[in-house]
Amino acid sequence: MAEDIYMARVEELAGKVVGDVAASLSLFMAYLGDQAGVFEAMDGEGPMSVADLAAKTGLNEKYLHQWLGSVSAAGYVTYDADNDTFSITPEQALIFTREGQPACMQGFIQAVVSQYESHEKAVETFKSGKGRPWSDQSQCCFCGTDRFFRPGYAANLTSEWIPSLGGVEDKLKAGAKIADIGCGHGSSSILMAEAYPNSTVIGFDFHEPSIEEARRKAADAGIDNVSFEVASAQDYPGDDFDFACIFDALHDMGDPVGAARHIRETLKDDGTFMLVEPLAGDTMAENMHPIGQIFYAFSTTVCTPASLAQDVGLGLGAQAGQKRLTDVLTKAGFGKVRRASETPTNMVLEITA
Ligand SMILES: C[S@@+](CC[C@H](N)C(=O)[O-])C[C@H]1O[C@@H](n2cnc3c(N)ncnc32)[C@H](O)[C@@H]1O
Structure with a gap:
């Protein structure tokens, strides 16, 4: 049967999916920054160069450079292109690093990462229609649930x-x-x-x-x-x-x-x-x-x-x-x-x- 394809609708949906891909990777980057203590190291420090941040965290400058590019593009970190420095605003700090604050979303993010972590089991369960016990989820899921x-x-x-x-x-x-x-x-x-x-x-x-x-x-x-x-x-x-x-x-x-x-x-x-x-x-x-x-x-x-x-x-x-x-x-x-x-x-x- 012939089908009509409306390219404007394809483009609109493809644009949305590109946004979703960016968002899913940004969550993963936020998780890396949380686990490696980068957001915490930036909180209250004001503008920092990549080298400053590497010195403070002990992390590899090359990795930090790539990570900062991604989280800055996502709006999770603020980039000052004139001075080539990075900082986080108090609002960004509340969402990404102030543990225990109602606005902190790292638990939510950790729970999402836990689902990707056990993706093979998720596919197997979905296809089989059988149950999957709570105990079979990853440790990251239990901690993420509590933290969220x-x-x-x-x-x-x-x-x-x-x-x-x-x-x-x-x-x-x-x-x-x-x-x-x-x-x-x-x-x-x-x-x-x-x-x-x-x-x-x-x-x-x-x-x-x-x-x-x-x-x-x-x-x-x-x-x-x-x-x-x-x-x-x-x-x-x-x-x-x-x-x-x-x-x-x-x-x-x-x-x-x-x-x-x-x-x-x-x-x-x-x-x-x-x-x-x-x-x-x-x-x-x-x-x-x-x-x-x-x-x-x-x-x-x-x-x-x-x-x-x-x-x-x-x-x-x-x-x-x-x-x-x-x-x-x-x-x-x-x-x-x-x-x-x-x-x-x-x-x-x-x-x-
Ligand atoms: C989404 S977690 C919520 C945990 C906790 N109440 C919280 O808010 O963080 C669901 C919990 O229900 C527990 N659970 C599920 N079925 C249960 C059952 N039949 N008896 C006792 N606990 C159960 C799981 O072990 C898990 O800890």
């Missing part, structure tokens, strides 16, 4: 999200029993333990290396009202919890209904379950924007394979939307679901009996 989510939790969890729930903050201040399920490296558990010293937090995750890392972090922070246990969301030990939470993990679970049911059964009758999930509309059409583009991509190679690798294998996906999440929670026996808060990337649901 932690600044958002630090900025919002105890100042916005918990206060947005009915009566929960007072309980946590007075002293409550908290379960953080699918806690990963434990950043959310540690933040709650620090903010509510009268409460006790238990972080559960079925990925043992993540639990070991969470224990290390709590020990480093010198906090003793938090502990971590290797356990699955469907049958972690303990009961009579006042508050249960899941941060960006329900959609990774094979049996989210079973997990939510276990939460309901181990919560006190007047307890609250806070579910933090990626922000998404209820239909794919509502998610046709960069955040949707990003989450659907991670969902293709990380979240959905992680779910399909477990019993039930529901594969909710990282853009499930409040309607499908409410369906899961209702099937688990919860009576009320309310959108309590949201950020540009997350929705926070308050779930009660």
